[in-house]
Amino acid sequence: xxxxxxxxxxxxxxxxxxxxxxxxxxxxxxxxxxxxxxxxxxxxxxxxxxxxxxxxxxxxxxxxxxxxxxxxxxxxxxxxxxxxxxxxxxxxxxxxxxxxxxxxxxxxxxxxxxxxxxxxxxxxxxxxxxxxxxxxxxxxxxxxxxxxxxxxxxxxxxxxxxxxxxxxxxxxxxxxxxxxxxxxxxxxxxxxxxxxxxxxxxxxxxxxxxxxxxxxxxxxxxxxxxxxxxxxxxxxxxxxxxxxxxxxx
Numbered sequence: 001x002x003x004x005x006x007x008x009x010x011x012x013x014x015x016x017x018x019x020x021x022x023x024x025x026x027x028x029x030x031x032x033x034x035x036x037x038x039x040x041x042x043x044x045x046x047x048x049x050x051x052x053x054x055x056x057x058x059x060x061x062x063x064x065x066x067x068x069x070x071x072x073x074x075x076x077x078x079x080x081x082x083x084x085x086x087x088x089x090x091x092x093x094x095x096x097x098x099x100x101x102x103x104x105x106x107x108x109x110x111x112x113x114x115x116x117x118x119x120x121x122x123x124x125x126x127x128x129x130x131x132x133x134x135x136x137x138x139x140x141x142x143x144x145x146x147x148x149x150x151x152x153x154x155x156x157x158x159x160x161x162x163x164x165x166x167x168x169x170x171x172x173x174x175x176x177x178x179x180x181x182x183x184x185x186x187x188x189x190x191x192x193x194x195x196x197x198x199x200x201x202x203x204x205x206x207x208x209x210x211x212x213x214x215x216x217x218x219x220x221x222x223x224x225x226x227x228x229x230x231x232x233x234x235x236x237x238x239x240x241x242x243x244x245x246x247x248x249x
């Protein structure tokens with residue numbers, strides 16, 4: 001049997017040849033001086049938006065590309081192959097509608113979904129069936145929904161009552177105080193930071209509170225919640241809007 005590194009015939013490499021190369025390249029991959037890499041553009045994709053897996057530092061004299069969904073070269077996970085000379089795209093078992101391979105090897109995914117999150121592997125195949133293998137990662141985020149604040153009491157008595165504010169959201173993440181919420185020794189965040197307890201409340205605690213939910217592709221703020229105090233003098237700071245943020249991982 002002829003070695004896969006033997007010179008290929010002149011002209012276009014048939015797409016069947018690319019599939020043969022995919023099964024052999026794990027044993028015949030050669031290093032390049034510049035490391036082949038995959039970059040997600042944008043770095044974090046929003047659900048429903050297009051995302052490009054851009055390829056950098058391709059080796060020279062290429063015959064084609066094969067993209068796979070996952071970390072390995074597996075024919076069952078093949079998205080598509082591309083023959084450079086013929087400019088032909090051949091869909092594979094893991095092909096999704098709207099996926100496009102460009103002549104520079106980059107892969108475009110149209111209207112990305114949460115299911116598109118994961119690893120992607122590229123085979124860059126030379127004309128003699130030698131080539132490079134590289135794996136990159138894509139993360140698709142769903143835009144966050146609008147949160148709301150629930151309070152144990154809307155009106156409390158100064159120096160007497162305790163109030164618990166809870167940020168209600170369907171998102172999963174951790175809560176952190178932002179620059180507008182200066183914690184004092186009377187304030188405590190729960191272990192998961194979903195609730196803020198003020199015990200006891202004082203006149204300086206009166207006013208508006210707001211929580212914000214955000215992830216790498218979107219953000220949303222709750223409507224302001226106003227905490228009222230009994231026996232609060234007119235000079236109290238009732239117009240200052242405080243808040244904390246929900247970081248969705």
